[in-house]
Amino acid sequence: MSRIAATMAALNASGRTALIPYVTAGFPFVDITPELMHGMVAAGADILELGVPFSDPSADGAVIQKAGDKALAAGVGLLQVLEMVRVFRQKNVATPVVLMGYANPIERFDQRHKPAAPGSAFVQAASSAGVDGLLVVDYPPEECRGIAAELRKHGMDLIFLLAPTSTEQRMQQVADVASGYVYYVSLKGVTGAGTLDIAAVESMLPRIRKHVHIPVGVGFGIRDAASACAIAKVADAVVIGSKIIQLIEAQPRDQVVPVATEFLAGIRTALDAQAAQHKTT
Numbered sequence: 653m654s655r656i657a658a659t660m661a662a663l664n665a666s667g668r669t670a671l672i673p674y675v676t677a678g679f680p681f682v683d684i685t686p687e688l689m690h691g692m693v694a695a696g697a698d699i700l701e702l703g704v705p706f707s708d709p710s711a712d713g714a715v716i717q718k719a720g721d722k723a724l725a726a727g728v729g730l731l732q733v734l735e736m737v738r739v740f741r742q743k744n745v746a747t748p749v750v751l752m753g754y755a756n757p758i759e760r761f762d763q764r765h766k767p768a769a770p771g772s773a774f775v776q777a778a779s780s781a782g783v784d785g786l787l788v789v790d791y792p793p794e795e796c797r798g799i800a801a802e803l804r805k806h807g808m809d810l811i812f813l814l815a816p817t818s819t820e821q822r823m824q825q826v827a828d829v830a831s832g833y834v835y836y837v838s839l840k841g842v843t844g845a846g847t848l849d850i851a852a853v854e855s856m857l858p859r860i861r862k863h864v865h866i867p868v869g870v871g872f873g874i875r876d877a878a879s880a881c882a883i884a885k886v887a888d889a890v891v892i893g894s895k896i897i898q899l900i901e902a903q904p905r906d907q908v909v910p911v912a913t914e915f916l917a918g919i920r921t922a923l924d925a926q927a928a929q930h931k932t933t
Contacts, residue, residue, distance in 0.1 A: 653749075654752070654767075654784060654786050654804075654807050654809050654831065655746075655784045655807070655857045656784050656806065656809050656831075656832035656833065656926075657664045657809070657831070657832060657866075659698055659699060659747075659748055659831060660832070660866075660867045660888065661846050662857075662909055663698060663888075664698065664867070666927075666931065667725075667927050667931055668731075668923070668924065668927050669884040669888065669889060669891070669923050669927065670698040670699060670833075670867070670869065670888060670889035670891060671696055671697050671880075671889070671890060671892075671916065671919060671920055671923060672698065672699045672700070672701055672750075672869060672871075672889050672890065672891045672892070672895030673692050673700065673701065673891075673892050673893070673896055673902075673916055674701040674702075674703060674718060674720040674752065674871070674891060674892065674896065675689075675700075675701075675703065675722055675893070675897065675911075675912075676689060676701065676702075676703040676720055676864070676897060677680075677702050677703060677704060677723060677724035677728055677731070677732070677733040677736055678705060678726055678728030678732065678736075678902055679705075679722055679723045679897070679900075679901075680719070680722065680900055680903070681905050682723070682726045682728060682732075683841060683906065683930050684741075684793045684905065684908055684909070685702070685736045686723070686736055686739040686740040687909055688737075688900075688908060688909050688912060689702070689740045689744075689747075690740065690743065690744065691909040691910075691912060691913040692912060692916055693744060693747050693912060694913060695912075695913040695914075695915075695916035695917040695919025695920060696911075696916060696917060696919070696921075696924075697747070697916060698747070698748075698889075698927065699747065699748045699749075699785075699889070700748070700749050700750065701735065701750045701751075701752050701787070701891065701893070702733065702736070702749060702750065702751055702752065703716065703720065703752050703753060703893075704733050704751055704752065704753030704754070704757055704785050705718060705719075705720040705721075705723040705728050705729070705733075705753075706724075706753055706754045706756065707720075707739070707755060707770075708754070708756075708813065708859055709723075709753075709789075709824065710754075710789065710790065711789045711813075711837075712929055713894060714892065715890045715894045715897050715898055715901075715916060716894060716897055717828060719897050719901065722905060727745050727781075729757065729763050730758070730760075730774075730901055731761075732780040733751065733800050733849060733898070733912070734777055734778060734783070735901060737749055737751075737778075737781045737782050737783055738781040738782060739931070740781075740782070741782035745782070746922075748784040748785060748794075748832075749781055749783055749785070750783075750784060750785035750786065750787055750809075750811060750832075751778065751785070751786055751787070751814070751841050752787040752789070753788060753789070754788060754790055754854065755788055755790050755791055758772075758774045758788065758914070758925075761773060761774040761777070761881060762774050765777065770791070770840065772799060772802055775799065775802050775803055775806060775808070776804075776806070778808065779806035779807070779808060782884065783808060784804060784807075784809065784832075785808055785809040785810070785811050785832050786808065786809070786810055786811065787798075787810075787811040787812070787876075788812070789826065791811065791812075793812055793822075793825040793826045793828065793830070793831075795824055795828050795930045796829050797829055798808060800829045800830075800831070800842065804831065805832075809830075809831040809832025809833075810829060810830060810831060811830060811831075811832050811833060811835055812826045812830045812834055812865060813836075814826060814831075814834055814835070814836050814837065814840060814860060814864075815836075815837045816838070816856060817838070817854065818837070818860075820859075820863070823845040823859070823860055823862075823863040823926060826863075826864065827864045827865065830864065831866060832867075833866055833867040833868065833869050833888065833889060834860070834864050834866060834867070834868050834869070835869050835870075835871060835891060836853070836856065836860060836869065836870045836871075837871065837872045838853050838870050838872045838873050838874075838883075838929070839852070839872045839873050839902070840854070840869065846858060848872075848873030848879050848882075848883075850882045850883070853870055853883060854885075854886050857886050857887065864881050864923040865909060867888035867889060868887055868888050868889070869887060869888060869889030869891050870883045870886075870887040870889070870890060870891065871890070871891030871892070871893065872891075874890050874892050874895070875894075875895045876895075876919075876921050877918055877921075877922035877923075878922075878928075880892070880919050880922065880923060881922050881923060881926045884898075884923050884926060884927075885926075888921070890905060890912055890919075892916075893920065895915070896912055896915065896916075899912060899915055900912050
């Protein structure tokens, strides 16, 4: 069982919803990411999504694009992201870390770094650094059986996005190769866009679960404790990204971690209070 699967199973057994924050690696300061990751875990994060900066992030809205551009300008690429995970792992060997990004940096990594053994150089490097999962926005599930199998050999999961426009066929294609959890994008559009439609999410998740038999997380549009708790009533995990980036982007260095952790701690407290109330009713 992967570290992600074990974490999700433990949360489910205790009736709790996974809290998964997303931050862009190397933002807002190049050297702050491992410290920020530790702070988010202390605030109650169960799994961490770490964005790999990329020059053409088709699924990201203006907030995360700006964060990625700043990190890229500071020299943060895939090698640096893997090193950030490695530093985080020096003190934390339990919390799952998922890299979220795009195919181009991974394919380029494999071109430039020939592995000693057959397989993907990136997968081997990611495993060595302590990565637990990979979410590649532009990897179609029908083309991913090979990398999914290689990730599983290293105890890692391949995570996919589903959207309001996903067909039954696409859901099944994702179900055939996905592991760890599936990330349901609650809005049509990019990150940070639009208003969360709770009723639409509630109606979509049963359709997804007819095909997908691993946990389902929901992201895009979750910005506060109220929206997180509403999603937690129907989802296995809530994913929060753009709001965290907005909160930390203009902070001085010494306030980045406190601001992010205070926000996440409030979300965690609200989720756990709701879970406790559900147990008593």
